[in-house]
Amino acid sequence: MTAPAPKPVEPAIVARDLTRRFGSFTAVDNISFDVGQGEVFGFLGANGAGKTTAMKMLIGLLAPTSGEARVAGLDLKTETEEIRKRIGYMSQRFSLYEDLTVLENIALYGGIYQLSKETITERSSRMLEVLGLEDDLVARLPLGWKQKLAFSVALLHEPAIVFLDEPTGGVDPITRRQFWEMIYAAALRGTTVFVTTHYMDEAEYCDRISIMVDGKIAAMGTPLELKQKWNVPTIDELFVRLARPA
Amino acid sequence: MERADNRRALRPTRETGMISTLGAFMTKEIRHILRDRQTLVVLLMMPLVQVVLFGYALRSDVRDVRLAIVDPSPDYATLALRDRFTAGRRFKIVAIEPSMERVEPLFRRGAADLAVELDPDFAPHLESGEPAKVLVVVDASDPNTGATMQAYARAVIDLYEADLEANGKQPVRIIPAVRMRFNPTLESVNLFVPGLIALVLTLVSALMTAISLSREKERGTLEILLVSPLRPWQIIVGKVLPYLGLAFANVLTALLAASLIFHVPLRGSVTLLLAESILYSMVSLAIGVLVASLTDSQRVAMLVALLATMLPSTLLSGMIFPLASMPKLLQVLSNIVPAKWFIVIARGIMLKGVGLEHLWLETLVLFGMLLLLMTLAVRSFKPRVA
Numbered sequence: 001m002t003a004p005a006p007k008p009v010e011p012a013i014v015a016r017d018l019t020r021r022f023g024s025f026t027a028v029d030n031i032s033f034d035v036g037q038g039e040v041f042g043f044l045g046a047n048g049a050g051k052t053t054a055m056k057m058l059i060g061l062l063a064p065t066s067g068e069a070r071v072a073g074l075d076l077k078t079e080t081e082e083i084r085k086r087i088g089y090m091s092q093r094f095s096l097y098e099d100l101t102v103l104e105n106i107a108l109y110g111g112i113y114q115l116s117k118e119t120i121t122e123r124s125s126r127m128l129e130v131l132g133l134e135d136d137l138v139a140r141l142p143l144g145w146k147q148k149l150a151f152s153v154a155l156l157h158e159p160a161i162v163f164l165d166e167p168t169g170g171v172d173p174i175t176r177r178q179f180w181e182m183i184y185a186a187a188l189r190g191t192t193v194f195v196t197t198h199y200m201d202e203a204e205y206c207d208r209i210s211i212m213v214d215g216k217i218a219a220m221g222t223p224l225e226l227k228q229k230w231n232v233p234t235i236d237e238l239f240v241r242l243a244r245p246a
Numbered sequence: 247m248e249r250a251d252n253r254r255a256l257r258p259t260r261e262t263g264m265i266s267t268l269g270a271f272m273t274k275e276i277r278h279i280l281r282d283r284q285t286l287v288v289l290l291m292m293p294l295v296q297v298v299l300f301g302y303a304l305r306s307d308v309r310d311v312r313l314a315i316v317d318p319s320p321d322y323a324t325l326a327l328r329d330r331f332t333a334g335r336r337f338k339i340v341a342i343e344p345s346m347e348r349v350e351p352l353f354r355r356g357a358a359d360l361a362v363e364l365d366p367d368f369a370p371h372l373e374s375g376e377p378a379k380v381l382v383v384v385d386a387s388d389p390n391t392g393a394t395m396q397a398y399a400r401a402v403i404d405l406y407e408a409d410l411e412a413n414g415k416q417p418v419r420i421i422p423a424v425r426m427r428f429n430p431t432l433e434s435v436n437l438f439v440p441g442l443i444a445l446v447l448t449l450v451s452a453l454m455t456a457i458s459l460s461r462e463k464e465r466g467t468l469e470i471l472l473v474s475p476l477r478p479w480q481i482i483v484g485k486v487l488p489y490l491g492l493a494f495a496n497v498l499t500a501l502l503a504a505s506l507i508f509h510v511p512l513r514g515s516v517t518l519l520l521a522e523s524i525l526y527s528m529v530s531l532a533i534g535v536l537v538a539s540l541t542d543s544q545r546v547a548m549l550v551a552l553l554a555t556m557l558p559s560t561l562l563s564g565m566i567f568p569l570a571s572m573p574k575l576l577q578v579l580s581n582i583v584p585a586k587w588f589i590v591i592a593r594g595i596m597l598k599g600v601g602l603e604h605l606w607l608e609t610l611v612l613f614g615m616l617l618l619l620m621t622l623a624v625r626s627f628k629p630r631v632a
Contacts, residue, residue, distance in 0.1 A: 059473050081475065089473040093466035099281050100274065111270020112474045 010073050012037045012161050012192035013058065017067035020053050027053040029215035030067065035194060035208075037160075040187050042206030043196040044235075046243050050215040051196045052092070052165060058194070059089050059163050072160040085113065088154035088162040092169060094146050096153060098139035102128065105138060106153060113157035127152050144175030151182055155191065162186065164195040168202065180205050200236035209235070211242055218242045267476060271484035278458065279488055289454070289492060293446045293500035300442055301435045301508045308359075308394050314341040314349045316363035316381075323369035323378075330406050331362070336398055349383075359385050360395050362403075372410070436511070439504040440592030441565025443497055443523065444585040445556070450493045451527045452555040453548065455534030459485055460547035463538065478627045486531045493527040494520070513599030519592065522605075525612050526588040530555065532619035533584075539626040559585035587611045 013035040020028040028050045035041040045051040056062040058071055060080045069076040072086040096105045103124055110120035128135065131148055138146065147167060154162055164183075168176045180202065187193050187207075195206070203209050203223060210220040219226055219242060223235055232238045279286060313331060317324050331337045340358055343349050352358035363381040365371055371378040382399045386392030462468040471481055497520065504510040512519070533555055541547040560566060562576065563585035569577055580586045587608045594600045594608075602609065 061469065061472060084473060084475045087473070089470060091466050091469050095466045095470045097274065097278070097467060100277055104274070104277060108270050108274045109474070111273070112267050112471075112476050114266055114475070 014070040018064050019066045021065045031217050038190050040193045040207045042203045042209035045212030049212040051212050086160045088159035090150050090154040090164045092165045096138050101135050103135045109156050144171050161192040203235040213242050268480050275488045293496045294503050296442050297503040300438045311337050311395050312340045312359045313337040314358040314361040316346050318344050318366040321369040324364050330402050435508045439510045440589050443500050444588045446496050447493050447527050448530045448555045448559045451530030452534040453551045455531050456537040456547045456551040459538035460544045464544050497523045512596050514595035519595045522591050529584045529616045532623050535623040558583040563589050
């Protein structure tokens with residue numbers, strides 16, 4: 001038995017010179033980066049640095065002004081429809097339907113992503129079990145549970161990449177911790193995680209991070225590399241130094 | 247290898263896939279509607295309440311007109327004419343006075359709506375073939391009612407005149423022949439019901455879709471849907487179809503209420519009327535979608551939808567105020583109001599009993615509007631990110 005020659009693994013995300021302008025304002029300025037498969041990639045930046053804009057281009061909500069990108073091995077411009085099936089997205093705002101129950105929300109997204117009835121039933125009961133939830137109106141869940149549920153729903157169709165836009169905003173530290181455990185679990189199953197945050201302690205949990213300042217990537221690497229290179233004790237300190245140049 | 251499998255698993259057959267996706271989305275939409283009980287009850291009751299309210303309150307036909315007769319010299323002819331006025335149930339004689347001055351205070355007090363002053367030489371003039379004069383004085387503080395009352399009085403006098411002539415002796419005079427066709431009893435509720443259907447459909451279709459779609463926008467759920475494999479047209483269709491069902495139920499309620507309570511006739515084809523109602527609903531739904539795509543919050547969407555649909559639909563459609571009595575500019579403007587065309591259609595089917603052979607132009611106009619609005623709605627419904 002001859003093993004097939006190992007194919008070079010294509011990165012989950014390849015961005016090349018991505019740029020987005022709004023009128024004369026350049027929100028994202030020529031950024032390039034790769035995110036490996038199964039990596040937890042932290043996308044850091046102050047408010048208004050352009051991280052949400054960059055993410056919206058990668059998930060097809062916003063057309064790049066110039067530059068190109070491949071997401072899940074597919075071209076962002078020409079294969080958008082295929083990309084949509086292979087990514088999951090959780091936005092800054094809580095975006096499940098509060099007037100529907102947990103199971104009804106799951107059924108909706110299961111249907112949208114064309115999962116079979118059996119798959120939906122199976123995954124939703126597993127999801128309730130893992131989260132320790134009863135089926136109830138989403139409106140009645142505490143915020144922390146809602147966030148964890150939203151994350152699980154974003155993973156329902158087992159996407160190759162999941163994009164999380166400040167997923168832990170307004171959540172208590174314990175839930176934040178549990179949330180990151182869920183992120184790790186997803187990464188272990190092979191899902192690439194692209195997460196924006198401005199909690200710098202969370203940055204330390206990522207495999208690699210990039211720090212955006214004024215639409216450009218000011219630093220990129222593993223947290224350890226970056227701290228050594230800039231000779232700072234924490235990412236927080238590095239962030240402050242980059243965001244506010246002396 | 248694994249990826250290829252994965253790709254196949256994600257793509258069942260294209261058609262079943264699209265239907266299940268749309269089905270899931272519509273199921274969710276129906277759940278939203280059913281779960282919001284209060285709104286649902288209001289929406290379902292609205293046609294009933296509106297028909298009853300408009301039917302009783304907003305009628306322009308006038309009953310129990312309080313009539314003062316000024317008859318300086320009563321004779322057989324004036325008595326006959328007075329009898330004519332009391333014969334129907336329209337007029338109630340509140341005073342019979344010898345001179346107009348005595349009636350004046352009644353008008354001021356609001357105790358009389360109408361006065362009819364008869365020539366002192368009424369019978370002799372009639373005999374000799376000279377014009378017998380009748381003065382009709384109307385309280386026109388409400389001009390519409392005033393005009394209606396005056397028309398009623400004229401009708402009574404004309405009839406009397408016509409009867410005299412039929413008896414032979416009179417020289418032929420010019421008799422204004424006013425015939426109230428299609429609505430011989432001048433039942434204004436008959437005229438309102440088609441307009442009401444338009445109003446209810448506009449409200450449910452345009453307003454509710456605008457609110458429900460802009461809610462998704464405001465809450466951020468639309469963004470998630472746009473990142474998913476759902477296509478914009480699927481979102482629109484999934485949003486719109488459940489409301490179309492609701493609108494259909496509303497048309498049935500309005501028609502039932504109108505025929506059971508007010509005996510409004512439905513002389514033409516029910517099927518055609520329902521089909522035209524669906525067409526009109528779709529036009530309104532398209533307006534709702536368009537409004538939601540162009541606005542950023544529920545509140546603004548609601549206000550714009552109200553202003554853009556309800557006002558023109560009530561004021562510029564001919565529903566309440568006849569278009570013919572409006573300035574030319576408004577008459578021209580009324581052509582872009584979908585309700586105007588629908589009301590012509592609905593009145594045609596219900597009151598005149600005509601079919602498509604007479605209403606094809608109006609139907610075509612609505613189709614054209616639908617096509618244009620749908621195109622605009624889908625176009626403007628692109629992911630817009632602030």
